[in-house]
Amino acid sequence: MADMQHRIGEITLTAVGPDRRPLTDRVITVAQQRHDFAFGNIGFDFVGAAGVFGGASSGRRDELAEAWLGLFNTATLPFYWGDYERERGKPDEARLKAAAKWFAAQGVTVKGHPLLWHTVQPDWLLGLELDEVERLIRERIRDLVTGFAGTIDLWDAINEAVIMPVFANGDNAITPLAWDRGRIEMVRMAFEEAREANPAATLVLNDFDLSSAYECLIEGVLEAGIQIDAIGLQTHMHQGYRGEEYMQKMLDRFARYGLPLHMTETTLLSGHLMPAEITDLNDYQIPSWPSTPEGEERQASEMVRHYRSLVGHPAVQSINYWGLTDDGAWLGAPVGFLRADGSRKPSYAALSNLIKGEWWLPPTEMRTGSAGTVTVLGFFGDYVADGEPFTVRRGQTEATVTLPA
Amino acid sequence: MADMQHRIGEITLTAVGPDRRPLTDRVITVAQQRHDFAFGNIGFDFVGAAGVFGGASSGRRDELAEAWLGLFNTATLPFYWGDYERERGKPDEARLKAAAKWFAAQGVTVKGHPLLWHTVQPDWLLGLELDEVERLIRERIRDLVTGFAGTIDLWDAINEAVIMPVFANGDNAITPLAWDRGRIEMVRMAFEEAREANPAATLVLNDFDLSSAYECLIEGVLEAGIQIDAIGLQTHMHQGYRGEEYMQKMLDRFARYGLPLHMTETTLLSGHLMPAEITDLNDYQIPSWPSTPEGEERQASEMVRHYRSLVGHPAVQSINYWGLTDDGAWLGAPVGFLRADGSRKPSYAALSNLIKGEWWLPPTEMRTGSAGTVTVLGFFGDYVADGEPFTVRRGQTEATVTLPA
Numbered sequence: 001m002a003d004m005q006h007r008i009g010e011i012t013l014t015a016v017g018p019d020r021r022p023l024t025d026r027v028i029t030v031a032q033q034r035h036d037f038a039f040g041n042i043g044f045d046f047v048g049a050a051g052v053f054g055g056a057s058s059g060r061r062d063e064l065a066e067a068w069l070g071l072f073n074t075a076t077l078p079f080y081w082g083d084y085e086r087e088r089g090k091p092d093e094a095r096l097k098a099a100a101k102w103f104a105a106q107g108v109t110v111k112g113h114p115l116l117w118h119t120v121q122p123d124w125l126l127g128l129e130l131d132e133v134e135r136l137i138r139e140r141i142r143d144l145v146t147g148f149a150g151t152i153d154l155w156d157a158i159n160e161a162v163i164m165p166v167f168a169n170g171d172n173a174i175t176p177l178a179w180d181r182g183r184i185e186m187v188r189m190a191f192e193e194a195r196e197a198n199p200a201a202t203l204v205l206n207d208f209d210l211s212s213a214y215e216c217l218i219e220g221v222l223e224a225g226i227q228i229d230a231i232g233l234q235t236h237m238h239q240g241y242r243g244e245e246y247m248q249k250m251l252d253r254f255a256r257y258g259l260p261l262h263m264t265e266t267t268l269l270s271g272h273l274m275p276a277e278i279t280d281l282n283d284y285q286i287p288s289w290p291s292t293p294e295g296e297e298r299q300a301s302e303m304v305r306h307y308r309s310l311v312g313h314p315a316v317q318s319i320n321y322w323g324l325t326d327d328g329a330w331l332g333a334p335v336g337f338l339r340a341d342g343s344r345k346p347s348y349a350a351l352s353n354l355i356k357g358e359w360w361l362p363p364t365e366m367r368t369g370s371a372g373t374v375t376v377l378g379f380f381g382d383y384v385a386d387g388e389p390f391t392v393r394r395g396q397t398e399a400t401v402t403l404p405a
Numbered sequence: 406m407a408d409m410q411h412r413i414g415e416i417t418l419t420a421v422g423p424d425r426r427p428l429t430d431r432v433i434t435v436a437q438q439r440h441d442f443a444f445g446n447i448g449f450d451f452v453g454a455a456g457v458f459g460g461a462s463s464g465r466r467d468e469l470a471e472a473w474l475g476l477f478n479t480a481t482l483p484f485y486w487g488d489y490e491r492e493r494g495k496p497d498e499a500r501l502k503a504a505a506k507w508f509a510a511q512g513v514t515v516k517g518h519p520l521l522w523h524t525v526q527p528d529w530l531l532g533l534e535l536d537e538v539e540r541l542i543r544e545r546i547r548d549l550v551t552g553f554a555g556t557i558d559l560w561d562a563i564n565e566a567v568i569m570p571v572f573a574n575g576d577n578a579i580t581p582l583a584w585d586r587g588r589i590e591m592v593r594m595a596f597e598e599a600r601e602a603n604p605a606a607t608l609v610l611n612d613f614d615l616s617s618a619y620e621c622l623i624e625g626v627l628e629a630g631i632q633i634d635a636i637g638l639q640t641h642m643h644q645g646y647r648g649e650e651y652m653q654k655m656l657d658r659f660a661r662y663g664l665p666l667h668m669t670e671t672t673l674l675s676g677h678l679m680p681a682e683i684t685d686l687n688d689y690q691i692p693s694w695p696s697t698p699e700g701e702e703r704q705a706s707e708m709v710r711h712y713r714s715l716v717g718h719p720a721v722q723s724i725n726y727w728g729l730t731d732d733g734a735w736l737g738a739p740v741g742f743l744r745a746d747g748s749r750k751p752s753y754a755a756l757s758n759l760i761k762g763e764w765w766l767p768p769t770e771m772r773t774g775s776a777g778t779v780t781v782l783g784f785f786g787d788y789v790a791d792g793e794p795f796t797v798r799r800g801q802t803e804a805t806v807t808l809p810a
Contacts, residue, residue: 162617162621163617165620166617166620166658179661182624183620183621183624184624184625184628209617211616211618212567212568212571212614212618213616213617213618213620213621214621215570215571215588215618216567216588216618216619216621216622216625217621217624217625219587219588219589219622219625220589220621220622220624220625220626220628220629221625223589223625223628223629224625224628224629253571256584
C-alpha cells in the first residue's frame with residue numbers, strides 16, 4: 001500500500017463546555033464529514049432542462065444523486081462552447097447555473113470545463129477573422145468566469161493546448177488561431193482573461209498529452225510568467241489500465257514543477273478494451289459497448305489500485321473520474337460505477353471502501369481524558385464531534401469544540 | 406518537381422575592360438563555383454591522428470576527399486564530449502583543428518557538433534555536483550567556441566534537449582542537471598555561453614524529436630528571449646524514407662517560427678530497413694548490415710526525391726547528410742554514397758546530377774550584347790566569368806566583372 005502519511009493529520013481535540021472549561025471523562029462521537037482531497041466526477045447528468053437532472057429519466061433522479069453524493073465531493077460541469085452557445089449570443093446559462101447551484105448546495109465544489117478548447121466548437125465561429133475569434137474567446141471567458149464566480153471558482157482554463165495548433169481531426173476556429181499565435185499565447189489568453197475576471201479562481205492547464213511535449217509546454221508557460229494554479233493530467237484508460245509504475249513515473253515528471261497535480265479526467269472500463277492502435281479515442285465508434293461481469297471485477301480491482309497510487313503521491317490534489325453511469329457515457333464506453341440500468345457495479349463499493357472506508361473516520365465514540373482531550377487521527381478534512389465542526393489540516397495540531405455541559 | 410524559384414536569381418552581368426568600358430559582343434565563359442545552399446555531410450572520416458584522415462586507410466585518402474568535395478560544401482565535425490575530452494583537461498584539440506583547417510582551406514564551411522548533449526559523455530563527469538557539472542559545461546562551451554572561432558562559426562549549440570531531462574538509455578551527468586534546471590535553462594546555458602564566446606557564430610537548436618514536443622520547446626525558448634539562429638531537424642531514416650508529404654507538413658510546422666531550418670542529420674539506407682518498433686535507433690545492433698543492389702537503387706531514387714523536396718521548401722537553408730562511406734557509418738548501416746570498399750553507389754551520381762547538374766550552371770559560353778551585358782540565371786551562389794568572381798544572391802539584380810581588354 002502506498003504511504004498515506006502526507007494525507008493524514010493527528011490533532012489534539014479539546015472538548016469544552018459553554019463555560020470554556022474542559023469536559024473531562026466525557027464520551028463524544030467524532031466523525032469525518034468531508035475529504036480535503038478532491039474526489040470528483042463529472043456532473044453532466046445533472047444538467048437538465050427543467051431542473052438539475054439531464055439524460056437520465058426522472059425516475060432515477062434520486063438514485064443517481066444518492067450514488068453521486070455518496071462518493072464524490074467535486075463536480076465537473078460542461079461548458080463546451082459549441083453546446084453552451086449553440087446559437088450565438090444565447091448561452092445555456094440558466095441550466096448550468098441551476099446545476100452548479102444545486103451541487104454547491106450539497107457542499108460540493110463545482111468546477112467548469114473548459115474555457116478554451118478546439119473541440120466542440122460552435123459552427124458560427126468558423127470562417128471568422130483570427131482577431132475576431134480571439135475577441136470572442138476573451139469575451140466568452142470573461143462572461144463565464146465573472147458570471148459563475150462564487151459558485152464556480154475552479155476552471156480548466158485551457159484544454160489540450162499541446163495539440164491545439166496542429167489538431168487535424170475536425171474543422172474549428174481555434175486551431176488556426178493557435179497555429180498563428182502559438183501555444184503559449186493561447187495559454188496566456190485563457191489564463192490572463194480568466195484571472196482578471198476572477199482573481200480568486202483556481203485555474204488549471206489541462207492536457208491528455210502526458211509526453212515530453214506537455215513538459216515542454218509547461219516549461220515554456222512558466223518561463224513566460226503565466227501563473228497556473230494546477231497541472232491537469234487526463235488519464236482516460238479506454239485502452240487499459242496503465243499501472244502504478246507508469247503513473248508514479250508520470251506523476252514524478254510533472255510534480256517537479258512544484259505545482260499541484262489534478263487528475264482531471266480518468267476512466268477505467270468494465271468491458272472490452274479499445275484497440276491500442278487507435279490514437280484519437282473519438283475515432284472508435286461501435287454500436288454497443290457492454291459492461292461484462294469479468295470486466296466489472298477487473299474495473300473494481302484496477303479502481304482500487306489506481307486511486308491508491310494517485311492518492312499515495314503527495315503532489316496529487318484531486319482525482320476527477322469521468323462518468324457516474326454507463327448511461328450516456330463518453331464514447332458509449334462502460335466506464336461508470338453504475339450500469340446503464342442504474343444498478344451499482346463492484347467498482348462503486350470498491351471505491352467507497354477507500355474513500356468512505358479505509359480513508360475515512362466513521363462516527364466513533366471517544367472518551368476525553370483529564371484535560372478534556374481526545375486524539376483524532378485522520379485524513380485531512382472536515383469533522384464533527386457531537387455535531388460540532390472542527391478540521392484536520394496539514395500542519396494543524398489542535399482544535400477545540402464547544403459542547404453542552 | 407518542387408518549385409525552385411526561391412533558390413534562383415537572375416542578374417544582369419556587365420563585363421568591362423580595364424578602362425571600365427563595357428566589352429560588347431564578347432564571348433565569355435560563365436560558371437558556378439559554389440552553392441549558397443549548404444549541401445553538407447559529416448567530415449568524421451577526415452579527423453585523423455597523423456593528418457586529416459581518420460578511419461579510412463591512407464590509400465583511400467585521395468578518393469575519399471575527391472568524393473566528399475565533389476558533392477558537399479559544409480562539413481560537420483565531431484565534438485562529442487566523451488570522445489573529445491576522454492581524459493579530463495586533455496581535449497583532442499589538435500586533431501580537430503587540423504581537420505577543420507583542412508576543410509576550410511578547401512572552401513568548405515565547417516560546423517561543430519554538438520556543444521551540449523547527454524550522450525557520449527566523459528566518465529569523469531559522472532557523480533559530480535550539479536553546479537560543478539554546469540560550470541564544466543560552460544567552460545567547455547567557452548573553450549570550444551572561442552578556440553575554434555574563425556574556423557568554426559557554426560555550432561549545434563544543444564542537441565536533443567526535448568529528451569534531455571528524461572533520457573533513460575544511459576547514465577550521464579547532463580540528464581540530472583536538465584531534470585533539475587529544466588530544458589529552457591539548458592538551452593539558455595548553451596546559447597548564452599556560446600554567443601558570448603563568439604557573437605558572430607550561427608547557433609543551432611538541434612533535435613531528432615519532430616513531434617509537438619519540439620514545437621513546444623521552441624515556443625518556450627523563443628518566449629524566453631533566447632536568440633536561436635536556426636532550428637535543426639534530424640531525419641535519420643533507418644526505418645524508411647518518410648516521403649515528401651511528411652516532410653512538407655513537418656517543415657511547415659517548424660517554418661512558422663520564421664527561423665531558417667537546418668536539416669542537420671539525414672540518412673537514407675541502401676540495405677534492409679530497421680524494424681519500425683525500435684524507438685531508440687542505438688538499440689538496433691546487428692553484426693552486419695549489407696548494402697544491396699535493390700537497396701542502392703531505392704536509395705538513389707529516394708535521395709533525389711528527398712533533396713528535391715527539402716531544397717524545394719523555402720525555409721530550408723541546409724541539408725547535412727550523415728555519412729559519406731559505409732565504412733565506419735553510424736550503427737553500421739549502409740547509409741553512404743560510397744560502399745565500404747570505396748566504390749560509388751548510384752546515389753552518388755543521382756545527387757551529383759542535382760547539386761552539380763540540374764541545380765548548377767556548368768561552364769557556359771555567352772556573348773555580351775551592345776551594353777556589354779549577359780543575363781545569368783542560376784542558383785544563389787558564387788560564380789566566375791572568365792575566372793573573375795561574381796555572385797548571384799537573393800534580391801541582387803546586377804554584377805560586374807573586369808576582364809582583360
